[in-house]
Amino acid sequence: MSELTVKDLSVGYTADSPAVSGISMEIAEGSVTAVIGPNGSGKSTLLKGILCFPGIHSSGLVTLDSVDVHSMKRTQRARRIAYLPQHPPVPAGLTAIETVLLGRFPHRSAWSNDSGKDIEIALEALEMVGAGHLSQKFTDEMSGGESRLVNLAAVLSQKTDVILLDEPGSSLDYGHAAQLWKLLSDLAARGIIILATTHRIEMSGNAFNKVLLLSEGRSLAFGEPEEVFSSGDLLSAVYNTPMEVKRSSPDGGWIVFPGGSS
Amino acid sequence: MKRTLEVLLLLAVLGIAVSLVTGPLGWRAPSRVIMYLRLPRILLAITAGASLAVSGCILQAVLRNPLATPYTLGISAGAGVTAGFIILSGVTLPVFIVYLSGTAGALAAATLTWFLASRGSRDHSSLILAGVTVNLLGASVLLLIEYMSPASRLVEIIRWMMGDLAVAGYTRVLFLVPFLVAGMIPALMKTGTLNQFLTGTEVAESRGVNTVRERLFLLITAAVLAGGAVGAVGPVGFVGLIVPHTVRRLAGGDYRRLLPLSALGGAVLMIWADIFSRVIVTPAELPIGVILSLLGGPFFLYLLVKKPTL
Known part of the structure; x- marks a missing residue:
C-alpha cells in the first residue's frame, strides 16, 4: 500500500x-x-x-x-511521481498523441522510438480524459482547455x-x-x-x-x-x-x- | 516526414550536380578542378550547413526560444575577435591553427556565456541574456580591432566575417569533420531529451531529465558544432534559424525527425546558397554570408508575420 x-x-x-x-x-x-x-x-x-x-x-x-x-x-x-504545472509550455508541431507519448519518457531510453505498448497507453490516456478525438490534432492549434486535457493525458501515460x-x-x-x-x-x-x-x-x-x-x-x-x-x-x-x-x-x-x- | 526527406534528398542531389558543373568551363572543366576545387567546396557546404542547422535546432529547444541561433551564445563574436586579432597581428600561421583559433574563440565565448549565466539560475532566460552580453562585448572589441587595423587588414577582417567556402583541397573539410562527428552523434542520441525540453524545465525534470546537466551537455554539443563550422567557413548566419523553422513546418516538431532532417536541410541550404554566390555576379563570387543574409532578413520578416513557433 x-x-x-x-x-x-x-x-x-x-x-x-x-x-x-x-x-x-x-x-x-x-x-x-x-x-x-x-x-x-x-x-x-x-x-x-x-x-x-x-x-x-x-x-x-x-x-x-x-x-x-x-x-x-x-x-x-x-x-x-508525475507532475503537471498550471501553465506548461505548448510544444509546437506536435500532435496530441505525440505530446502524450512524451509522458512515456521515463519508461524508455532517451533515443528509442515509441513501442506499440507506449502508443496503446497514450491512446488509452487520451480516451480517459475524453480527448481521444484530438489525437491527430496539433497541440499549438488547440484551445486552452483541449491543451489541458492533452497534458493531463501525458501525465496519466507516465503510469x-x-x-x-x-x-x-x-x-x-x-x-x-x-x-x-x-x-x-x-x-x-x-x-x-x-x-x-x-x-x-x-x-x-x-x-x-x-x-x-x-x-x-x-x-x-x-x-x-x-x-x-x-x-x-x-x-x-x-x-x-x-x-x-x-x-x-x-x-x-x-x-x-x-x-x-x- | 517521408515526403520532406525525399524533397530534401532530391534538392541535395540536384544541388551537388549543379554545383559540380558551376564555374568557369562548366562541366568541361578539368577533372583536377572538380576534384580539388568544386568537390571539397560541396563537402564543406554540406558539413558546415549540417553543423550550423543542428546547432540552431538544439539551441531553440534548450533555450526555449524560437529565434535562438548558434550566435545567441556569443559564438560569432568570439570567433570574430580571435580572427580579428590574428589578422591584425599579421602573423602567418598554419591554416589548421587559423581555423582552430576561430573555433577556440567561439567555444571560449560560449563558455563565458555559461559562466555569466551562472550568476542567475542558468535557465533559458539567463543564458540568452548572457549570450547577448557576450555578443555585445565581442562586437565592441571587434570594432576596436577594426579601428586599429590598417585598411588592407580591415578589408580582410570584414571579408572573413562574411564567410567563405572557396577552398583548394580538403584541409578545411578534414578540419570540420571531427567537430561534426563529435557534435552530431550526441545530438542524435539526445533527441528524446530535446523533446522533453519543449515541455518546460519543470515537466522535463518531473519526467526524469536532469535539466541542468543536460542543458550544459547540449549547449556544449551546439557550441562544438557551430564553433567548428565558424572556424572552417567564418561566421555565416541564418542557417541555424531558417532550416529548423522550415523543417519544423514541413515535418513537425518531434526532434527525432526534426534534428536529422535539419542536418540535411542545412546541407541543402548551404549547397544552393553557394551555387547562387557563384553565379549572381559571375565570374566573380559573392561571399556566402551575403547570400544567407539576403535570405535571412526576409525570413525574419516571415517569422514576424507568421508568429514563430517552437
Missing part, C-alpha cells in the same frame, strides 16, 4: 526565506487531496518542493513508501503511483472539469495518490477526500473535507471574506458561498 509522507517540509526560491514552511501530512493510497488557499498561499510551491526542482530550496522530509523522494534517482522518481496537479481544472468548461475530477476520483480508487491544488472547490464535486488548507505558506488545516470546512470562521479569515462551504446534499458535491450562505 503506497503512502506519501511529508514531514516538516519548508520550500522556497531562496535558501533563507521559505515560501512554504512546516508542512506535514500523510496521504494514503486511494486518496484525492485538494490543496486550497488564497493566491500566494504556497500551493504551487508546495508541489514543486515535493519534487525539489532545480532552483527550489527545500528542507524536511518527503517519503514515498518510506523511500526519501529527494534522494531518488530522477528516472526512478519519474516512474513513481505513476502519485500524481501532483497544479490547478488541473483551470481552462476547462463545467463538463470537462466534472469529468476530470471524476477521473481523478476513479484513479484514486485504483490506488493512485492524487494531490491537486485548486481554487474551485465547487467544480470538483465530491471527488476529494482530504483537504490541505494553506495560508501564507503555512498549513492551517489538514483532514477530511467535513472537518476542514466545518469552521466557517477559519475559511473566512483565510480568504478575508465571509465564507461557507457546504455539501449540496448529504452525499453531494461541495458548494462555496463567498460572502456567506445567508
Whole structure:
C-alpha cells in the first residue's frame, strides 16, 4: 500500500526565506487531496518542493513508501511521481498523441522510438480524459482547455503511483472539469495518490477526500473535507471574506458561498 | 516526414550536380578542378550547413526560444575577435591553427556565456541574456580591432566575417569533420531529451531529465558544432534559424525527425546558397554570408508575420 509522507517540509526560491514552511501530512493510497488557499498561499510551491526542482530550496522530509523522494534517482522518481504545472509550455508541431507519448519518457531510453505498448497507453490516456478525438490534432492549434486535457493525458501515460496537479481544472468548461475530477476520483480508487491544488472547490464535486488548507505558506488545516470546512470562521479569515462551504446534499458535491450562505 | 526527406534528398542531389558543373568551363572543366576545387567546396557546404542547422535546432529547444541561433551564445563574436586579432597581428600561421583559433574563440565565448549565466539560475532566460552580453562585448572589441587595423587588414577582417567556402583541397573539410562527428552523434542520441525540453524545465525534470546537466551537455554539443563550422567557413548566419523553422513546418516538431532532417536541410541550404554566390555576379563570387543574409532578413520578416513557433 503506497503512502506519501511529508514531514516538516519548508520550500522556497531562496535558501533563507521559505515560501512554504512546516508542512506535514500523510496521504494514503486511494486518496484525492485538494490543496486550497488564497493566491500566494504556497500551493504551487508546495508541489514543486515535493519534487525539489532545480532552483527550489527545500528542507524536511518527503517519503514515498518510506523511500526519501529527494534522494531518488530522477528516472526512478519519474516512474513513481508525475507532475503537471498550471501553465506548461505548448510544444509546437506536435500532435496530441505525440505530446502524450512524451509522458512515456521515463519508461524508455532517451533515443528509442515509441513501442506499440507506449502508443496503446497514450491512446488509452487520451480516451480517459475524453480527448481521444484530438489525437491527430496539433497541440499549438488547440484551445486552452483541449491543451489541458492533452497534458493531463501525458501525465496519466507516465503510469505513476502519485500524481501532483497544479490547478488541473483551470481552462476547462463545467463538463470537462466534472469529468476530470471524476477521473481523478476513479484513479484514486485504483490506488493512485492524487494531490491537486485548486481554487474551485465547487467544480470538483465530491471527488476529494482530504483537504490541505494553506495560508501564507503555512498549513492551517489538514483532514477530511467535513472537518476542514466545518469552521466557517477559519475559511473566512483565510480568504478575508465571509465564507461557507457546504455539501449540496448529504452525499453531494461541495458548494462555496463567498460572502456567506445567508 | 517521408515526403520532406525525399524533397530534401532530391534538392541535395540536384544541388551537388549543379554545383559540380558551376564555374568557369562548366562541366568541361578539368577533372583536377572538380576534384580539388568544386568537390571539397560541396563537402564543406554540406558539413558546415549540417553543423550550423543542428546547432540552431538544439539551441531553440534548450533555450526555449524560437529565434535562438548558434550566435545567441556569443559564438560569432568570439570567433570574430580571435580572427580579428590574428589578422591584425599579421602573423602567418598554419591554416589548421587559423581555423582552430576561430573555433577556440567561439567555444571560449560560449563558455563565458555559461559562466555569466551562472550568476542567475542558468535557465533559458539567463543564458540568452548572457549570450547577448557576450555578443555585445565581442562586437565592441571587434570594432576596436577594426579601428586599429590598417585598411588592407580591415578589408580582410570584414571579408572573413562574411564567410567563405572557396577552398583548394580538403584541409578545411578534414578540419570540420571531427567537430561534426563529435557534435552530431550526441545530438542524435539526445533527441528524446530535446523533446522533453519543449515541455518546460519543470515537466522535463518531473519526467526524469536532469535539466541542468543536460542543458550544459547540449549547449556544449551546439557550441562544438557551430564553433567548428565558424572556424572552417567564418561566421555565416541564418542557417541555424531558417532550416529548423522550415523543417519544423514541413515535418513537425518531434526532434527525432526534426534534428536529422535539419542536418540535411542545412546541407541543402548551404549547397544552393553557394551555387547562387557563384553565379549572381559571375565570374566573380559573392561571399556566402551575403547570400544567407539576403535570405535571412526576409525570413525574419516571415517569422514576424507568421508568429514563430517552437
